[in-house]
Each structure stands twice: as structure tokens, then as C-alpha cells.
Amino acid sequence: MDSLDPSSDSAPAEGTRPTLKTIAFMTGLGVTTVSRALKDAPEIGEETKRRVRLVAKQIGYRPNRAGVRLRTGKTNVISLVLDTEEDLTGFVSDMIYGISETIAETPYHLIVTPYSRRNDPMDPVRYVVETGSADGIILSRTEPNDPRVAYLLEHHFPFATHGRTAIGEDHPFHDFDNRAFSAAAVRKLVELGRRRLALLPPPPDLTYHQHMRDGFSDAVQELGATEVAWSGISIDDPIDVIRAKTARLMRRADRPDGLVAASGGATFALVAGIEEAGLTLGSDVDVVSKQSSKLLRWYRPELWISQEDFRLAGREVARAVLGRIEGRPVAALQSLAAPGEVVSCRMPSTT
Amino acid sequence: MDSLDPSSDSAPAEGTRPTLKTIAFMTGLGVTTVSRALKDAPEIGEETKRRVRLVAKQIGYRPNRAGVRLRTGKTNVISLVLDTEEDLTGFVSDMIYGISETIAETPYHLIVTPYSRRNDPMDPVRYVVETGSADGIILSRTEPNDPRVAYLLEHHFPFATHGRTAIGEDHPFHDFDNRAFSAAAVRKLVELGRRRLALLPPPPDLTYHQHMRDGFSDAVQELGATEVAWSGISIDDPIDVIRAKTARLMRRADRPDGLVAASGGATFALVAGIEEAGLTLGSDVDVVSKQSSKLLRWYRPELWISQEDFRLAGREVARAVLGRIEGRPVAALQSLAAPGEVVSCRMPSTT
DNA sequence: CGCGACAGCTGAAACGTTACAGAAAAGACG
DNA sequence: CGTCTTTTCTGTAACGTTTCAGCTGTCGCG
Numbered sequence: 001m002d003s004l005d006p007s008s009d010s011a012p013a014e015g016t017r018p019t020l021k022t023i024a025f026m027t028g029l030g031v032t033t034v035s036r037a038l039k040d041a042p043e044i045g046e047e048t049k050r051r052v053r054l055v056a057k058q059i060g061y062r063p064n065r066a067g068v069r070l071r072t073g074k075t076n077v078i079s080l081v082l083d084t085e086e087d088l089t090g091f092v093s094d095m096i097y098g099i100s101e102t103i104a105e106t107p108y109h110l111i112v113t114p115y116s117r118r119n120d121p122m123d124p125v126r127y128v129v130e131t132g133s134a135d136g137i138i139l140s141r142t143e144p145n146d147p148r149v150a151y152l153l154e155h156h157f158p159f160a161t162h163g164r165t166a167i168g169e170d171h172p173f174h175d176f177d178n179r180a181f182s183a184a185a186v187r188k189l190v191e192l193g194r195r196r197l198a199l200l201p202p203p204p205d206l207t208y209h210q211h212m213r214d215g216f217s218d219a220v221q222e223l224g225a226t227e228v229a230w231s232g233i234s235i236d237d238p239i240d241v242i243r244a245k246t247a248r249l250m251r252r253a254d255r256p257d258g259l260v261a262a263s264g265g266a267t268f269a270l271v272a273g274i275e276e277a278g279l280t281l282g283s284d285v286d287v288v289s290k291q292s293s294k295l296l297r298w299y300r301p302e303l304w305i306s307q308e309d310f311r312l313a314g315r316e317v318a319r320a321v322l323g324r325i326e327g328r329p330v331a332a333l334q335s336l337a338a339p340g341e342v343v344s345c346r347m348p349s350t351t
Numbered sequence: 352m353d354s355l356d357p358s359s360d361s362a363p364a365e366g367t368r369p370t371l372k373t374i375a376f377m378t379g380l381g382v383t384t385v386s387r388a389l390k391d392a393p394e395i396g397e398e399t400k401r402r403v404r405l406v407a408k409q410i411g412y413r414p415n416r417a418g419v420r421l422r423t424g425k426t427n428v429i430s431l432v433l434d435t436e437e438d439l440t441g442f443v444s445d446m447i448y449g450i451s452e453t454i455a456e457t458p459y460h461l462i463v464t465p466y467s468r469r470n471d472p473m474d475p476v477r478y479v480v481e482t483g484s485a486d487g488i489i490l491s492r493t494e495p496n497d498p499r500v501a502y503l504l505e506h507h508f509p510f511a512t513h514g515r516t517a518i519g520e521d522h523p524f525h526d527f528d529n530r531a532f533s534a535a536a537v538r539k540l541v542e543l544g545r546r547r548l549a550l551l552p553p554p555p556d557l558t559y560h561q562h563m564r565d566g567f568s569d570a571v572q573e574l575g576a577t578e579v580a581w582s583g584i585s586i587d588d589p590i591d592v593i594r595a596k597t598a599r600l601m602r603r604a605d606r607p608d609g610l611v612a613a614s615g616g617a618t619f620a621l622v623a624g625i626e627e628a629g630l631t632l633g634s635d636v637d638v639v640s641k642q643s644s645k646l647l648r649w650y651r652p653e654l655w656i657s658q659e660d661f662r663l664a665g666r667e668v669a670r671a672v673l674g675r676i677e678g679r680p681v682a683a684l685q686s687l688a689a690p691g692e693v694v695s696c697r698m699p700s701t702t
Numbered sequence: 703c704g705c706g707a708c709a710g711c712t713g714a715a716a717c718g719t720t721a722c723a724g725a726a727a728a729g730a731c732g
Numbered sequence: 733c734g735t736c737t738t739t740t741c742t743g744t745a746a747c748g749t750t751t752c753a754g755c756t757g758t759c760g761c762g
Contacts, residue, residue, distance in 0.1 A: 017483070019718055030742045035720060045740060062482050066426075066719030069417035077462075084448040088644060090441035097435040100465035109484070110463045111428075114451035131413050132368070133460070144744045239645060268649040293439060294590060297651060298619040370748055381712050386750065397712060418748030421717045705762090712755070718747105725742070732735085 005254070018059045023323065026055050038063075053336055076107045077320055079134035081124045081148075088265030090293045091310045095162070098314020099138065106322065108135075119249055122147060129157050136321035138162065142173075144207050158334065160320035162313055164207050172320035172333035176308050178208045178262075179215035181339035185260040185288035186219035188304055188342040192286050194258030198228040200270055202262045203236045212262055212329045228256040235266035246273025250285070257285050264291035264305075271300055288342055297345055307340030369410045377406050389414075427458045429672055430485035432475045432499075434492055435465045439590070439616030441644045442661045446513070449665020450489065457673065459486075468628040473498060480508050487672035489513065493524075495558050496641035511671035511684065513664055515558050523671035523684035527659050529559045529613075530566035536611040536639035537570035539655055539693040543637050545609030549579040549600065551621055553613045554587045563613055586617035593617055597624025601636070608636050615642035615656075622651055639693055648696055658691030 020038075024031045029048065037044045037052035038061075055061075069075050080099065082092065099110055111134060115124040122139075125148045128134050135158060139148055142163035152159045153170060160172040182199065189197055199216045200203030202209045220227045233245050249255060251274065259274075261267040267289040271281060279285055288295060291305045320333040375382045380399065388395045388403035389412075407411075420426050429452065433443065450461055455702075462485060466475040472492075476499045479485050486509060490499055493514035503510045504521060511523040533550065540548055550567045553560045571578045584596050600606060601624065610625075612618040618640040622632060630636055632654030640647060642656045671684040 017481075020720095021718080031718090032743075035718095035740055036741090039720095043740065048740080049712080060481070064421070064483065065482070066417050066420035066717050067747095068720080070415070070421050070717090070749085071719045071721085073747085075417075082447070082451075084451055086645075087444040087448075088646060090438060090444065090644070092447070092593065093438040093441060093443035096433070096443070096447075096463055097438075097465065100433075100435055100463065104465070110465075112447055112451065112461045112463060114448065114455070114461075130368075130411070131416070133416065239649075243649075265644075265646060268646050272649045277687060293441070293616075294437075294615060295619050295646065298590075298594075298623045371750095372748080382748090383713075383750080384711055386748095387711090390750095394710060399710080415748050418717095419750080421719085421747090422749045422751085424717085703762100706760090708757100708759085710756090710758105713753095715750100717749090720746090722745085723743095726740090728737100728739080728756085730735100730737075732733100 016060065017064070018061045019064065020061075021057065023052060023055050023061060026059070027051055040101050045300075071076075073132065075133065075135050077109050077111050077134040078103060078136050078138060078318065079111050079113045079124075079126075079128050080138045081113050081115065081140075083117050083264055085117045085236075087262055089310075094292065094310035095140070095314040095317075098311040098316075099318040100314075101311070102315045103316035103324070108322070122151065125151060129155050132230040136160070136325045137152050138317050140328065142207050143205050144210070146207075158324040159323060160324060162317050162318050164211075164289040166207070170330065172324050172330055174313055174316035174320055174337070175208070176337045177339055178202075178211040181290060181306055181308075182212045182215035182260055183219040184339060185304075186216055186223065186225065186258075187313045188288050189258035189260070189286055190219075190223045190225050192258070194225070194256075194286055196226050196228050196254070196256045197258040197260065198230040198256035200230070200242070200246075200259060200261045200266055201234055203234040209234075216260060225258075228254060230256075235261070235263040237266075237271045239265070242269035243273040243276065246270050247276040250274050250277035250279055255285075259285060259287045261287060261289040264289055264293060267291070267296060267303070268299060271303070290339075299345070301344075301346045304342050305340075306344060310338065310342075312337060368415070369407075369412045370411075370415065373410065374403060374406050377410070378402055378461070417504070423485065426484065426486050428460050428462050428485040429454060429487050429489060429669065430462050430464045430475075430479050431489045432479075432491070433463055434463050434468050434472075436468045436587075439441060440614055441662075445643065445661035446491070446665040446668075449662040449667075450669040451665075452662070453666045453669035453673070459673070472503065476502060477579075480506050487511070487676045489672055493558050494556050495561070497558075509672060509675040511668050511675060513668050515562075517558070521681065523675050523681055525664055525667035525671055525686050525688070526559070527664065527688045528690055529553075532549040532641060532657055533563045533566035533611055533613075534570040535657065535690060535693050536655075537567055537576065538572065539580050539639055540609035540637055541570075541574045541576050543609070545605045545607075545637055547577045547579050547605070547606035548609040548611065549581040551593070551597075551610060551612045551617055552585055556583040560585075567611060576609075579605060581607075583598070586612070586614040588617075588618045589694075590616070593620035594624040594627065597621050598627040601625050601628035601630055606636075610636060610638045612638060612640040615640055615644060615647040618642070618647060618654070619650060622654070641690075650696070652695075652697045654696040655693050656691075656694045656696060660688065660691075663688060 020031045020034045023034045034052050037049045113124045126139055137159040140162040142161045142165050144166040146165050149165050162174055164173050164175045186197060197220055201212055220249060230249055261270050274285060276279060281300050288304040290308050292308050292310050296305055316335050324335040371382045371385045374385045379664040385403050388400045401602055408547040464475045464479060466472060479488055488510040491513040493512045493516050495517040496644050500516050513525055515524050515526045527652055538546060552563055579599055612621050625632060625636060632651050641659050643659050643661050669685050
């Protein structure tokens with residue numbers, strides 16, 4: 001009964017990776033049947049499916065990604081578009097860990113597509129879309145009218161952003177509630193008796209700059225405090241610049257007695273600047289900072305911090321792209337993370 | 352003269368990505384010729400090559416990776432195998448940036464293959480080798496007799512390690528000269544008048560634990576200082592544990608007056624522990640620490656630090672895998688980075 | 703003039719997968 | 733008993749690339 005045609009039914013070579021053909025040969029079925037059995041198609045008999053699955057498991061069959069990709073266009077890849085300038089906060093690694101957690105049980109791989117802030121941020125996005133090198137894209141550092149978002153929407157390419165845009169209803173995102181953070185920070189400072197407050201904000205082009213400003217200004221106004229204008233600075237400035245500008249600010253006659261910092265990394269420079277100006281943290285001035293890594297906690301005991309969880313952000317934003325790829329409605333793929341409570345760094349520990 | 356056979360010479364559809372067939376159609380050549388022309392094969396005429404290259408550029412041809420991969424088995428992918436436990440030093444992002452720099456001008460993509468320290472570290476490595484999902488692997492956290500290295504050598508799979516093994520001659524690596532670092536650290540402490548020195552080492556299973564110990568012990572002995580034993584601790588311990596253990600150490604009668612710390616993140620906890628024990632940095636005890644991020648610089652002015660450049664490490668280790676993939680001799684793919692000079696954090700700055 | 707060498711090109715086949723159209727067997731129904 | 737339907741399975745083609753073997757025409761050389 002054996003087929004004598006050597007072209008299609010021959011036994012597969014020994015040392016090579018098993019393919020559908022291997023299973024087909026072992027089960028005596030056709031390649032097509034095996035393919036469908038493995039994806040649990042309704043037109044395959046239960047008994048057959050079990051047999052195929054058993055053999056597949058036994059010989060450790062793993063579908064060849066190149067084959068699938070060539071045939072279907074599906075890459076099973078998520079591209080994380082990353083700005084490769086200094087990352088003082090360590091947010092990138094946490095984000096990657098979070099993304100990894102989400103895609104761990106899926107067939108997706110994570111591929112890092114880097115670009116330099118100094119080049120065109122559109123480059124990596126265009127590259128991925130044009131070459132179809134991923135099924136979905138994760139963006140960070142989003143701007144209110146982000147051209148990358150516009151481009152991706154226009155090309156109907158699945159993506160999710162870390163941070164919102166001005167066209168937020170139309171695409172999946174995950175964001176930290178920076179408005180709530182800065183408002184809570186102001187509240188804490190006022191509670192501490194501070195009245196003249198200033199903000200060390202994110203770079204002005206990013207969306208969350210405005211969120212943080214809004215939360216800050218609204219809370220200041222609502223609580224009857226005063227906002228001390230501090231312009232031409234952001235947490236993305238070089239660390240020495242932040243220190244120098246902070247020192248200059250704190251030497252002004254109208255200096256603030258309360259500061260809110262948008263990132264943990266910048267806070268190191270901020271505090272250094274304060275001390276350089278001869279002022280004492282906790283008595284002359286209080287500082288509330290976001291932190292992502294755990295290190296700020298040990299910097300100065302007088303600091304106040306609120307935690308931002310980038311691992312969570314990674315998990316969420318990955319969930320969002322995957323959802324988008326599967327065609328789920330956008331509304332279900334938007335989430336906001338509440339800031340951690342503003343807590344003191346004064347040793348609350350035992351041991 | 353037009354071919355009437357519709358099967359192979361038909362015009363390609365309008366909106367789709369250009370393929371070799373597209374170029375073949377436009378130039379009137381065969382697909383094979385186009386393929387060879389683009390890889391500058393000697394059997395294609397110069398004139399033809401120019402023509403093909405021009406058309407390819409004009410229409411923005413980019414080879415389909417899945418096609419290449421399916422046919423040749425070449426993935427053009429480098430896999431970075433990453434432990435997804437906390438990364439306090441931010442070394443992961445810098446490393447990724449460095450790798451990105453090296454592969455930017457190559458066709459390679461970087462894919463992150465995560466695993467948990469709590470699972471089998473062999474899993475990701477086996478996965479990549481078995482599924483052939485990358486052309487090369489980058490490993491970190493290498494151990495003296497690293498089973499992953501043994502496995503990869505055995506399977507003749509290209510890889511490079513960040514950190515050495517006990518079988519270092521046989522594989523490409525890049526490493527930071529931890530021996531030189533700890534020796535320099537000891538030298539600095541002795542120079543500062545310290546005599547009783549202790550080391551906060553890397554985890555004992557990693558290769559560079561021994562390197563750092565060796566440099567430390569040798570220098571201590573050579574300079575006539577005393578080593579204060581401090582066991583059961585490493586920079587990978589939870590930050591609170593490090594603080595608590597440091598406090599305990601510094602309350603001992605035979606406490607050290609000089610400390611060397613193997614990572615910047617751990618130093619935060621180390622210093623916190625010292626201060627918790629009621630001692631003053633710079634007078635009771637001096638600390639020399641490695642740092643990778645720039646933040647430690649601002650932590651305590653009395654600290655001494657030596658820089659480790661993980662971006663450089665990423666560049667080098669990527670160069671090493673690529674070299675291995677191209678079959679270059681191993682000896683040329685091993686490098687050691689000299690530690691940065693041990694410098695004081697006392698503000699040396701102007702402005 | 704004949705022959706071989708060579709430059710320059712070509713189509714067919716294959717990599718592993720899935721989509722499509724269809725076939726064989728078995729039961730339902732008149 | 734014949735026909736129709738359903739279930740279950742099958743072969744072929746195609747995705748885009750490279751490899752293989754081979755073809756054509758030109759030229760050098762005896």
C-alpha cells in the first residue's frame with residue numbers, strides 16, 4: 001500500500017528540524033490535514049487531531065516562523081520603537097520586562113527598533129510599516145500631534161502608545177496619570193506648609209508635559225498657593241544643566257519653597273542644585289518627585305516620592321497592541337495608571 | 352515581442368511591496384539575474400547591475416526577510432538573552448543602545464529573549480537554537496562553567512558573552528576588567544589611609560565575582576592592608592537586605608573602614624546602612640563604587656566612583672557575535688574594558 | 703572553419719506554511 | 733436503490749528568495 005511516488009512522501013532526513021511534512025509522514029496524513037489539525041480546525045476529526053497533536057508534541061514540532069510569515073504575512077513580532085539617548089531613569093528596561101511578561105504566553109517576539117532623537121523619529125516607524133517587519137508597534141515619548149501616530153492611523157497599522165496624544169480617542173494607549181501626580185504633589189507640598197511652588201516638567205513637546213502642568217496649575221490655584229514660573233528647563237536637559245539652573249532658581253529672591261520633579265533621575269540634579277544654593281531640603285524647601293527605579297528612596301530622607309511603575313506600563317501597552325492586532329475595539333485598550341501615594345523617604349523601616 | 356505567457360511575466364499589482372519579480376518585470380530581466388545583480392555576483396554584467404540597482408533604489412526595493420530566511424535559513428536576527436529580574440543599575444538599556452549602535456548599519460535586527468532567573472536559564476538558549484530564531488546570541492550573567500556556553504559551543508551556534516567563563520579561550524566575549532577595578536579601588540582606599548577593607552561583591556555564581564575578589568585580595572595583600580571578611584551578601588540581594596546587612600557589619604567591633612561596592616545600585620543601600628549604623632562617610636569610612644548610570648555621582652559627595660560603560664559593552668559584544676557569525680577567528684573577538692579612573696564625587700565642577 | 707571557453711543570462715525547484723478547490727466515504731432521504 | 737449532503741481528508745499553488753543546472757551567443761585559437 002505504500003506510495004511509490006518518491007517526490008512527496010519520502011521520509012524526512014534524520015537530524016533536521018521537524019516540519020509539517022515530518023508529522024504528515026509519521027501519521028500517514030496529508031500536510032494540509034496536519035496543518036489544520038494543529039490549529040484545531042472544525043473540519044478535522046477529533047481522533048485525528050489528538051493523534052496529530054500527540055506526534056507533534058513528541059517530536060517537539062515548532063512551526064517555522066519564516067514559512068508562516070512568508071505565506072500569511074503575519075510576523076508574530078512586536079516592535080518597540082526606542083529613543084536611544086540616555087535613559088537615566090532605567091525606564092526602558094522595566095518597560096521591556098513588562099512587555100515580555102505580557103507576550104510570554106503568546107507566539108510573539110519583541111524586537112527593538114532604535115532611533116536617535118536627533119534623527120527623524122518617523123524613520124523607524126516608516127521602516128516597520130514599509131517592510132512589514134512587525135505586526136504591531138509600541139511607541140513612547142508621544143506628542144500631542146504625533147506624526148508617527150497620524151502615519152500609523154492613516155496606514156491602519158496596529159500600534160499602541162505609552163502616553164496619550166491629542167487624538168487619544170482613536171488609538172490604544174497606556175498612560176501614567178501625570179495630572180493626578182502633579183496635583184497630589186502640590187497637595188502634599190501645601191500640606192507641608194509650602195506656598196510658592198515650581199515645577200521641573202517633562203520636555204515641552206511631549207504630551208504629558210501639559211498634563212503635568214495642568215494638574216500642577218489647577219491644584220496650585222485651587223489650594224491658594226502661588227506658582228513660581230520656571231521656564232526653559234525640562235527633565236531631559238543634561239543633568240549638569242538641571243543642577244546649574246536649579247541653583248540659579250533657588251538664589252532668586254522669589255525662589256520657590258516647594259518643588260515638583262517629573263522624574264527621579266532629574267531629582268538628583270535638582271537636589272544637588274538646591275544644596276549648591278546653600279539651602280536645606282526639608283526646611284528651606286520640600287521636593288516631591290516621581291520615581292521609577294527604587295534608588296531615589298535612598299537619596300535624601302527629606303524627599304517625597306510617588307512611584308511610577310514602568311513594568312506595569314510595559315504590560316499594559318503590550319496588552320493594548322495585541323488587542324489592536326486582534327481587532328478588539330480601541331476603547332477597551334486604553335488605560336491610565338494611578339500614581340503611587342506621595343510618601344516620605346524618611347526611614348519607615350524596621351530591622 | 353512581448354511574451355504572451357501570462358504565468359510568469361505579468362505586471363505586478365500596483366499597491367503591493369516591490370519584489371524581485373517587480374524589478375525583473377521593469378528591467379525585462381529574469382528574477383534570478385536581478386537577485387544576483389543585487390548581491391554583486393561576478394557573472395552579471397556591469398551595465399546590467401547598474402540598471403538593476405537603479406530601479407531597485409527608485410522603487411524602494413527591500414528584500415523580504417521571510418523569503419530570505421525560508422530559503423537560506425539566515426534570520427538576520429541577534430537575540431539578546433535577558434534576565435528579567437529588577438535592573439537597578441539601568442545596565443540593560445545602555446547595553447541595548449550599544450548593541451543597536453553596532454548593528455545599525457547591518458541588516459540585523461535585535462530581538463529580546465527574556466527569561467526569569469527563577470526558571471531554567473537554559474530555556475531561552477535552547478529555544479533560540481532549536482527554532483533557529485536568530486543567527487547569534489548575546490549572553491550576560493555568565494558563570495565560570497556556564498551550561499549555556501557549553502551548550503552553544505557544542506551546537507556550534509554563534510554567540511558572545513558579556514563576561515568571561517572558565518573556558519574563555521573558546522568563545523567571543525567582552526568583559527569589564529573587574530580585577531583592575533577592585534585593585535584600583537583598594538589602592539585608592541589605602542591611599543586615603545584606610546587599612547581594614549571589605550568587599551560588597553557580585554553574586555558568587557557569576558564569573559566576575561572571582562575576578563573582583565582576586566583583584567581585591569591581591570591588592571589588599573600587596574599593599575599591606577587587612578581584608579575584613581563579609582560573606583553571605585551580594586549586590587543582587589534585595590536593596591533592604593543590603594542596607595540591613597551593611598548596618599550590622601558596620602556595628603561590628605572589627606568593622607572595616609573602607610568598602611568596595613560592585614555596583615552603583617547596591618551602593619545606595621550600602622551607604623544607607625553605613626549611616627544607619629551612625630557612621631559618617633568620608634570620615635569613619637570611605638566607599639569606592641562602580642557606577643554605570645550617572646546618578647551615583649550626586650548621591651554623596653564623599654563617594655569615590657569608577658565608571659563602567661555598558662553602552663560600550665553593548666557595542667563590543669555585538670561586534671563579537673557578528674564577527675563570530677561571519678566566521679572570524681575567536682581570538683580577535685575578545686575584549687576587555689579598562690575601568691574608569693577612581694574619582695571623587697566632590698563637586699569638581701564650575702558653574 | 704570548428705571547437706572550446708566564457709560571459710551573461712535563464713527557468714525550475716525548493717525552503718515550510720496556508721488557502722483553495724475538490725474528492726472519497728458514509729450516512730440520510732426520497 | 734440512487735442521489736444528495738456531510739464529514740473528513742487531500743493535492744496543488746502560492747508567498748519571495750536563492751541555488752542549480754543549463755542555455756545562448758561571442759570570441760579566441762588552432
